[in-house]
Amino acid sequence: MCIFAAMNKSLTALSRVSMAIAMLFISIALHAQRFVNTTLDGAQAVYAITQDTSGVVWLGTDNGLYSYDGYHDYRHFASHTFSHIRVNALGFEGSMLYLATGSGMLKFDTQKGIYASAPAMESDGGKGRKKMARELRVLDMKGRKDAFGNDVYAILHTQKGLLVGSLAGLRLNQRQILLTPGAQPLVNALAYDAKRHCYWIGTEGALYCADQALQNFSKIAALDGNSVKCLDEDQDGNLYIGTDNGLYRMAMNNSLEHFVHDSRNEATIPNNIVWSCYVDKWQNVWIGTDHGLSRLSTHTYYRFTSLDKITFSGEGNCLHAILQTRSGDWWMGGTNGLIHYAEGVRVQGAASEYQNVVWYKQNNPSAPLAHNRVRKIYEDKEGDVWICTDHGINLYQKSTGKLLNFIVYDKSGKYSTAWAYDILQDQKGRMWMASYQGGVFVLDKQRLLAAISLSSAATATCVADHHFSDKGKNALSGLHIGQLVLDGKGFVWASSYNHLDRIDTRTLRISHIPGNDAINYLMTSDNGNVWVGYTSSVKCYMVNLPMKGKEVESKEWKIGAKVVSMCDVEDKIWVVAGNICSVLDQGNNSFRFFIPMENPNNIYYSKLNHEVVMGGNDGFISIRADLTMPKDDKAQLLLAGIVVNGRQTQDALLDENIEGTPGVSPVGLKTLVLKHDENNFTLQLSDLPFADHPTAVYAYRLEGSDHEWHYLDKGNLDITYNGLSYGDYHLTVHVVDGEGNIGDEVYQLEISVLPPWYLTIWCKLFYLTLLIVGIAWVINAHFVRKQLKEAKKQKEEILEQVQARMQFYASLADDLKNAAAHRSFEEVNHLVVSNLDVNASAGDSESAKIVDFNATQAPEVELDEMDRKLLNQIREMIEENMVDSDFNVSMLQEKMGMGNKQLYRKLKALTGQTPVEYIRDMRMQKAAKLLKAGKFSVSEVMYTVGFSNSSYFSKCFSKAFGMTPTEFMRS
Structure with a gap:
């Protein structure tokens, strides 16, 4: 039986009052939570939230239906149409999404991206006219989905029947259940609690708990006066209660946490009026408010801690150095001093409280610090904590909690540790100190402690036993030493800008490591190897292997960005470069992921908590050391949206007035076909970043256009192409592993940009036909010209022959005439002349007569x-x-x-x-x-x-x- 329902039966009035007072005390939140807020384009209030099988979140708002993939929100309504309406409730049946709206029920096909039905019309009395259906506030997904009128605000199927909450109160089937004497309150929300085995009834002014028999009801006194609008429960039994006064969370021990909007803190809920709350399959809590969507992330792989929750101060600190001592105490330093605290009892991985918090600063008289800029925090073999600052080095005195400041000089007094950057202890117990413009100092720890204890000044001074500078035969490569590390063979390595030196702690001889790339970070792994972070790569010097002559054998990994910090996490090297962390594994299981905070400054592994801590601006995140990336189908990306020429294709599916944008649903799309003037587009991919896994680093390439891989590292997974030529392309997206190699494929899409009409296949065939005809015409013209030329030549030859023959016959005729003129017989003369005279003259009238x-x-x-x-x-x-x-x-x-x-x-x-x-x-x-x-x-x-x-x-x-x-x- 529910504890609250049992109270109603057994407690006296006095005990009920006492319990109410106790609940009020319990309602104080133990620690604040971070909310991630999202403002929807074109909508204010979010009234309903649900999730599909792929993990995409669907929202019912005051303006219509939206979906959200973690990067973008997508509208699924067209302005000034039936879909542009308030959505009160949502429910899935397969891929069909049912909407309870201001004009009845709608059905939206999430696979096709279109509405499967328009609002139902009902008769307007006996006037023979039709009008829009009445407003629907609930959906009965087990029965007739639109069976209830606009006076019903909540329904719940129980073993006793259907529980209905309405304007008239609560009823079970047709039986009225009285919650209070007299007029019954409006019932907004109903929920069954599988952990507590009870029912919750949210009303205007109160929250009630009922036993499973729905016989005994108890009002939750701590929430009296709150208008309860929504209820949901996570897998741990935490009950989330949305009200007009913010969000409440009731734990299994019945303690209450209250979340409200704080204008000074963007990580709070955006508005105190909470219309809906929904726990998704990854146990994220989604809250729909009067001013957009909010998410209370319950990621299990990382946790963010804001410094103000530890120090109870709004004064921040950009963390550059983190240390957890072997006793479990935490030290965090940066640009604004040094914070020291101990953790209380850890609940679900997080500290429930922070103890003995001290913030050492220059302006803190109770906990003074010589300089607020902290460079390094180090714990030696004896458990002493040393802090390097821009005004010397500090030793933490456990007995007093004070920091003892000192500066070490060389024997000449020219060089000092005034700007101390690093400190370590070698096998002989000597302290090695690095300084800006000072080189390296070596001093016996006991002599140093004695000098500090004997000094009465605020800053003790002492002279180093040994000093290394950039002068002399045994000189360093540079005077500005950024870091010192001790390798597995007892050698001290020192970095200065783009130089690396190796010092033998026995002989104090310096050897120079070849290389000229800028060194950003230096560390030693647990196996004694030295790791160096460069501008775009990481190199490991394997000191335990035999040397190749005078060189230490090394191996290099390409990171692709400036290395900020590194640490050894259970034989894996975590490398921070910008907002990306590369996990290098010698077993070829390297991977990369986006760090869930903005550009951390350093990284530290807590062996006690088995967590990796990354410090940043005003806070830090803690990540599980056993972090892995999703494998196989879990790593697949989904195409959530397509933007063509600046417009969403989902909008074009629903709004016929949108021109120049194809109506395409991205869900399950295998081939994207675009017109020639639609070649400016963006593919909005998503890996659902609110899922309980880190976001991997991806690379993509469009075969047919790209000659190299492009990386998706801009905070979203949008792929954009502009002015793409017509043709067929193949897009492929792959995971990038920790070593920068292209890994498994997680998404592919065929893209076809159609040619303009004058370059279509039919036009090309027409052009080919014209070309063939043209070539044939040219060939024919050539042969005709050739024939004409030959004919002309032939004509000229024939004419020449004719002319020659005519001249011959004319000449012959003249000769015969002259010869025959001297003969006596005129008959012969007349016959010859008459036959030959034809050729003598074309105009001879006598010849013409024949x-x-x-x-x-x-x-x-x-x-x-x-x-x-x-x-x-x-x-x-x-x-x-x-x-x-x-x-x-x-x-x-x-x-x-x-x-x-x-x-x-x-x-x-x-x-x-x-x-x-x-x-x-x-x-x-x-x-x-x-x-x-x-x-x-x-x-x-x-x-x-x-x-x-x-x-x-x-x-x-x-x-x-x-x-x-x-x-x-x-x-």
Whole structure:
């Protein structure tokens, strides 16, 4: 039975009052918690919180539905639509998310990123009109999900039936349960407590506890007057209670912690009105307030401690040196003095209280410190604690709790430990001290203690037994010594800027270690090896191995950033570089992770607590020494969001008014297809940083674009590309191990950027076709030109032959005429002359009579002298240019000096033919004469009369004489 329900049965009024008073005292928080706050873009109040199977958190707000992946929040509603509405409750059924909203129930498909239903419409009485459904505040995921009206604020399935909280109070099934006499309070929240085996009822003004039989009810007096709005419980039985007065946490021992907003502290809840609280599968507590979302992290792998929770002072300190003594006391120093305290009882890994806290500072008369800048804190073999500052070295006196300040000088008094940077003790009990601009000092501890005890001054002084500077034969590489370490063979190593020296403690001889890279940190591992942190790498000098000549064998690891600090954690070397920690393991299990604080200054391993402590500004984090990274499928990343041209693709799925952004749901996406003008995009990956594991360091490469790996080390896992050319790409994301090598693949995505329309495959085929046609045209033109050239050449040859033959026949005809003229028989003379005279003159009228034109001749027209002269000029001009195939009417006009219309009218009147017909007729007459003579071939005749195309010549000849040239010759 619930302890509070049992109280109601057994306690007297007085005892109940006493218990109430006790509860009020218990309600004081034992220690503060850090809240991580998130402001949602476009929403203020968060009314409902849930989580899907992948771990993404879903939020119901005053403006609509959101999701959150630990880096970004994503809107899942479109402005001025049905989804832009207050969401009161959320519930998952597979991948379908049900929403109780101001206008009824909505269903959102989280796989597709779209709403599967619009709000239901209900009848408006008998008016025949429809209106939006009433507001829904709860979801019955085991029954009809939208079965309840807007007066129901909470439901809970029990063994006795359905428990319903409403404006009218509490009822079980249909039976009213009276919580108070008279009017019943509004019931906002109901929850079953599996640890305490009871029910919790949150109302306006009180929190009640009921037994499992729902028979006995008890009011929690410490919360009287609080309006309880939400309830949830973690796996340890802590009950979280959201009210109008902040958040309460009730532990299993019934103690209460109260969390409220503090404007001076950003790590508190953002607002005291808490509408919803939800414990996720990693036991993070999510709080929805009137001013955004807040998370109370319950990480088990690390814990943050703020210095003000130890010192109860707002005066901070940037920690540069941390030490836990063998007795368990803690020393922390930095830029503002030295803090010394002891831990109380540790509960769940954390100290429940801090004891004997002393803050040594220059302005603290009760705990003075010579200088506030603390460089090193060291515990020697005898348990004495030494503190190096910018004004000498301090020895902690256990008996008085005071710090005894001293400065060591060399024998000349020129060099001193006024700016002390480091101190250590060798095997002989001697103290080795390093100083800025002072070198290295060696002094027997007992002689040093004696000098300190005998000194009456505030700062004791003494002279070193040995001193090393950068002068002389046995000199250091530099005078400014930053650190000293003692290796496994008893040698002291000293670092100065980019030099490293090794001093034999027996002979006090110095040897120089080769190298010129800047040294940032120096340490010795538990096995005696010396580790050096450089600007971008770490080197281990393995002193236990045989030396190679005068050099110590070494091994180097690439870190990629400036090494700030290192420590040995159970045979693993933790290296801090910026906000990344590399864990180097000799067994090839190295890994890297992001440090959950901003750029720590140093790192220290507590062997008593098995924790790694990293000090930073005003606080420190403690990390489990057995920290490991998620393996296999647990290390996979998820794509939570896609931004294209500055707009979320999830928004485009829901808002049709968004142009230029593809509507794409990132969930389960294997291939991202983008248009050519959508080539500026960001992929928002997430490893859910609120999960109970450290965030690994990742590297990515886009095959087809990138030639090298890019690291995701900017505080989120966003991958951005701008102006990506069209084509197909393959994105792969891998874990980076501790040694900087590319490890296992954790995410991959195919990306296809489509070409513009003028570069699509169809356009390319069209371009190829045009190219082929163009090439064919060029080739054809080449051959045509070649043929024309050959034809022209052939024409010229034929014309030359014809001309030569005509000249021959003309000459022969003249010779025969002359020879026959001296003979007596005129018949022979007449026969020869008549047969040869065909070739003598194209215009011989006597020769023309032997040709039968078979064509209609133009009627005889009486011509005057001028017309006859003009016609003769035209004939002569045509005869002169007949052999030219390009000769036409235009050329005739030009040569005759006549206009187009004038030539046409004149020639038509004189011959009855147009200029074109007249030119063609003369060509045909000449062709007929030559063919009739039988001394020339058809081709020779064709070229002679100005034709270059045999088919066209044959067509024109057939039209003129009714037969082809060949037939004409045969006839």
